[in-house]
Each structure stands twice: as C-alpha cells, then as structure tokens.
Amino acid sequence: MNNIIQVSGLSKSFGKLKALKDISFSAGRGSIIGLMGANGCGKSTLLRNMIGLYLPDAGTSQVFGEQSCELSPQTLSRIGYVHQEGRLLNWMSIRQLLRYVRSHYQNWDENLEEKFIEWFDLEPKAVVGKLSPGKRQQTAILAAICHNPELLILDEPASALDPLARSRFLDLLLELLQNDGEKTIIISSHILSDIEKVIDRAVIMDKGRILKDCDFDKLKENIFKAVVENGAGADLTNLLLSGKIAHHRSDGTKTSLVLQDISRAEAEKILSEEKIDAEIIPLPLEEIYKVIAGKAEYVL
Ligand SMILES: Nc1ncnc2c1ncn2[C@@H]1O[C@H](COP(=O)(O)OP(=O)(O)OP(=O)(O)O)[C@@H](O)[C@H]1O
Numbered sequence: 001m002n003n004i005i006q007v008s009g010l011s012k013s014f015g016k017l018k019a020l021k022d023i024s025f026s027a028g029r030g031s032i033i034g035l036m037g038a039n040g041c042g043k044s045t046l047l048r049n050m051i052g053l054y055l056p057d058a059g060t061s062q063v064f065g066e067q068s069c070e071l072s073p074q075t076l077s078r079i080g081y082v083h084q085e086g087r088l089l090n091w092m093s094i095r096q097l098l099r100y101v102r103s104h105y106q107n108w109d110e111n112l113e114e115k116f117i118e119w120f121d122l123e124p125k126a127v128v129g130k131l132s133p134g135k136r137q138q139t140a141i142l143a144a145i146c147h148n149p150e151l152l153i154l155d156e157p158a159s160a161l162d163p164l165a166r167s168r169f170l171d172l173l174l175e176l177l178q179n180d181g182e183k184t185i186i187i188s189s190h191i192l193s194d195i196e197k198v199i200d201r202a203v204i205m206d207k208g209r210i211l212k213d214c215d216f217d218k219l220k221e222n223i224f225k226a227v228v229e230n231g232a233g234a235d236l237t238n239l240l241l242s243g244k245i246a247h248h249r250s251d252g253t254k255t256s257l258v259l260q261d262i263s264r265a266e267a268e269k270i271l272s273e274e275k276i277d278a279e280i281i282p283l284p285l286e287e288i289y290k291v292i293a294g295k296a297e298y299v300l
C-alpha cells in the first residue's frame with residue numbers, strides 16, 4: 001500500500017517537556033482514523049508535525065512523499081486542516097472568508113459549500129469575529145473541506161458543535177469517504193461516542209507515545225464484557241480466563257468481567273466447553289478506551 005503519511009521515530013520537546021517520544025505512524029488512502037488520548041498527551045503536536053507547523057527534534061515526517069517541514073504549495077493544496085483554536089480572519093464575513101480561501105485552490109466544490117451553509121444554518125453575511133464558538137468551528141470546517149482535500153486533518157473539530165451539527169458533520173465525513181474512497185481523514189476528538197460512528201482505525205496516545213494503533217473492528221472484537229450468573233461457574237470463569245481479565249466485579253448475583261486480548265469467539269468457546277452461561281456484551285469506544293488506558297475499573 002502507498003502510504004500518504006509516513007512518520008518515523010518522531011520526537012518533539014518543548015523545553016524540558018517531551019511532548020512526543022519516538023512516534024512512528026503511517027496511513028494509506030481511504031481511511032478515517034480516530035486519534036484519541038488524554039489532554040496533553042501529544043495529539044495536536046503530532047498532527048502539527050505532520051503538516052510542518054512544528055519541526056521535530058528527531059525522526060522524520062512525510063506527507064505525499066514530501067518532508068512535512070518542506071511541503072510544496074501543490075502538496076499543501078491536497079491537505080485540509082481544522083485546528084482546535086479555529087484562527088480565522090475575523091474582520092471578514094463568512095462568504096468573504098470562503099471566497100478568500102477559495103482563491104487559493106483549483107478544486108473548490110461550490111455545491112458542498114452551499115450544502116454545508118444550509119446544513120449548519122450559517123448566515124453568509126455574518127462577521128466571522130462575532131460568531132459563537134460553534135458557528136466559528138463550522139466555518140473553519142467549511143473552509144478546510146470545500147477544496148476537496150485528499151488528506152483531511154481534523155484536530156478536535158466538533159468540540160463546540162451542538163449534537164445536530166455534530167451529527168451532520170459526521171455524516172459529511174462518511175459521505176466524503178464514500179464519494180471518493182481515496183480520501184484519508186484523521187480526526188482527533190474527546191467525543192468518542194461520535195467518532196466511533198465513523199472511524200475504521202483507532203490510534204490511542206498516552207504521554208507522548210502511541211499506546212494502541214489498530215483496526216477498529218479488531219479492537220471491538222478483542223475488548224468486551226462478559227457477564228456470568230454467580231453460581232453458574234463465576235469462580236471457574238475467573239480461573240479459565242485469567243490473564244485476559246482487565247477487571248471484574250461481582251454484585252452478589254452476577255459477575256461482570258472486562259476481557260481484553262482475547263477474541264469473543266475464543267472466550268465463548270472456552271466458556272461453552274465448561275458449560276458456563278455467559279452473556280457477551282460489546283463495549284462502546286469510550287469504555288474500550290478506558291481499558292486500553294489502564295482504567296478498566298471505570299468500565300460500567
Ligand atoms: N507550542 C507549545 N509550547 C509549549 N508547550 C506546548 C506547545 N504545544 C504543546 N505543548 C505541550 O505539549 C504537550 C502536548 O500538547 P498537545 O496540545 O499536543 O496535547 P493534546 O493531546 O492535543 O491535548 P488536548 O487533548 O488537551 O488538546 C502539552 O503538555 C502541551 O502543554
């Protein structure tokens with residue numbers, strides 16, 4: 001597969017703070033990648049390195065085969081970027097801003113612009129500097145996607161959006177990918193219930209490192225919950241699945257086990273061989289994230 005992003009051994013410090021520690025990451029075409037992790041773990045720093053806004057202390061980052069710190073205008077025009085702060089030209093109206101941004105690109109999609117303005121209920125004459133944080137974020141998204149980028153980097157793009165706008169935004173991401181299976185979208189977010197609807201790959205960071213980088217379906221298949229009636233072999237279950245139990249809790253009638261590093265099929269086989277009735281329950285991404293972050297005791 002031809003990677004459009006290739007990051008190798010990337011490290012970045014700010015003074016004494018090591019924000020990124022020896023990160024390696026690659027991405028091919030046709031994928032929506034969710035980048036997750038606690039506040040300050042380095043997500044934005046990684047994304048900024050990818051597009052050359054930060055220079056690494058060690059390691060390399062390439063996008064479309066060019067060094068991130070030397071991206072040509074042609075390559076930059078293939079990238080869309082929405083950043084957390086949403087810095088925009090405040091004195092312009094939304095329409096003026098879009099015209100200005102559009103003047104830098106050849107592939108501006110007017111239909112998408114109109115559709116988005118309508119979907120987000122944006123007032124084209126509104127002055128950017130006077131927009132609410134949510135409307136501002138919507139405008140930033142619009143300015144980043146209408147030139148039809150092949151690589152879309154979204155750093156917390158939906159934090160200020162209301163539920164309806166978030167839903168429309170996620171629909172749009174799926175539409176972008178479906179219309180053109182060649183696009184790559186990286187989205188960093190703390191709203192895991194949103195991004196789990198669209199991502200096909202999950203990258204979880206912790207303290208400047210990548211903890212997990214995995215196909216999302218595979219991740220869901222390998223971290224889940226099993227509930228066993230007490231008296232129906234709960235003790236035996238603990239024994240049989242020990243080493244795979246991230247956390248267990250018993251409430252007198254039932255024992256809930258959070259399992260990891262075992263497939264549902266394997267767990268079901270082991271339990272059925274011992275004739276133990278267990279209900280296998282898939283976990284939402286938010287709960288899966290807690291298990292990977294070593295906080296399985298907080299899984300409901
Ligand atoms: N320009 C900078 N100067 C100094 N420190 C910085 C700078 N940018 C990031 N940092 C620090 O690097 C660390 C990683 O920050 P980063 O913004 O990448 O985290 P994040 O995972 O995106 O966090 P959040 O989820 O809160 O947005 C933090 O400790 C942050 O304070």
